[in-house]
Amino acid sequence: MISVIADGRWGRRIVDFWRERVQNQVITWGARTPAFAAELANDMQNVRVATYADAIGAHSVIVVAIPIQDLLPWARAHAASLKGKVIVDMSFPLTNECLTLYGWHTSGTEQLQKTLPASRVVGMKGPFLRALAGGWHGDRGSIYVTSDDDDAKTQALKLLCGSDDQLIDAGKLEENRAIDRISSMG
Numbered sequence: 001m002i003s004v005i006a007d008g009r010w011g012r013r014i015v016d017f018w019r020e021r022v023q024n025q026v027i028t029w030g031a032r033t034p035a036f037a038a039e040l041a042n043d044m045q046n047v048r049v050a051t052y053a054d055a056i057g058a059h060s061v062i063v064v065a066i067p068i069q070d071l072l073p074w075a076r077a078h079a080a081s082l083k084g085k086v087i088v089d090m091s092f093p094l095t096n097e098c099l100t101l102y103g104w105h106t107s108g109t110e111q112l113q114k115t116l117p118a119s120r121v122v123g124m125k126g127p128f129l130r131a132l133a134g135g136w137h138g139d140r141g142s143i144y145v146t147s148d149d150d151d152a153k154t155q156a157l158k159l160l161c162g163s164d165d166q167l168i169d170a171g172k173l174e175e176n177r178a179i180d181r182i183s184s185m186g
């Protein structure tokens with residue numbers, strides 16, 4: 001199934017997002033301090049807490065929820081074990097600083113793919129997902145799925161195929177430049 005990396009505010013919401021959708025499968029939740037994450041996951045039936053290294057090893061699809069400025073160094077450090085994996089980036093720039101971190105001619109998701117050339121990065125985003133930042137769990141909406149690797153994108157789309165979400169194949173990673181900006185306004 002999938003591993004989710006990091007147990008910060010966004011990581012917790014991402015785990016909830018996936019728990020609602022894959023109720024019969026186990027999610028591995030990788031944390032820098034597994035004991036703390038284990039407390040958070042105490043009443044979660046289908047979540048197993050692990051170290052980052054164990055979580056990466058557990059599944060072929062890895063969802064990352066580390067702030068972008070820390071994510072790229074983290075990805076560099078774990079590049080060997082992330083080789084061949086599908087890396088799902090659901091992060092959004094939350095501030096003007098994040099939006100301009102890499103200038104207007106790229107996106108964090110593209111930078112993640114450049115940092116991990118032997119992995120296959122998939123962007124999974126949209127205003128509906130961005131609303132989760134405020135703890136919103138209302139009606140489902142559009143999720144824009146992007147990748148430079150068609151097979152990785154198909155795998156990511158399949159993960160959500162039983163859900164009520166409106167899944168949109170939004171093309172290549174480059175589209176995240178627009179998707180991030182539109183989502184940030186949502």
Ligand SMILES: NC(=O)c1ccc[n+]([C@@H]2O[C@H](COP(=O)([O-])OP(=O)(O)OC[C@H]3O[C@@H](n4cnc5c(N)ncnc54)[C@H](OP(=O)(O)O)[C@@H]3O)[C@@H](O)[C@H]2O)c1
Nearest residue numbers: 006007008009010011032065066067068070091092094133
């Ligand atoms: N907060 C939201 O609701 C929200 C909404 C939309 C998007 N996002 C995006 O999600 C990302 C994470 O934001 P957040 O709010 O969850 O931040 P956060 O609460 O500060 O959590 C950051 C998480 O990343 C881990 N981390 C940070 N630096 C690390 C490093 N160098 N190596 C390994 N792990 C590291 C932290 O581990 P430790 O706890 O061990 O330090 C923590 O689990 C950002 O890109 C943000 O734009 C967040």
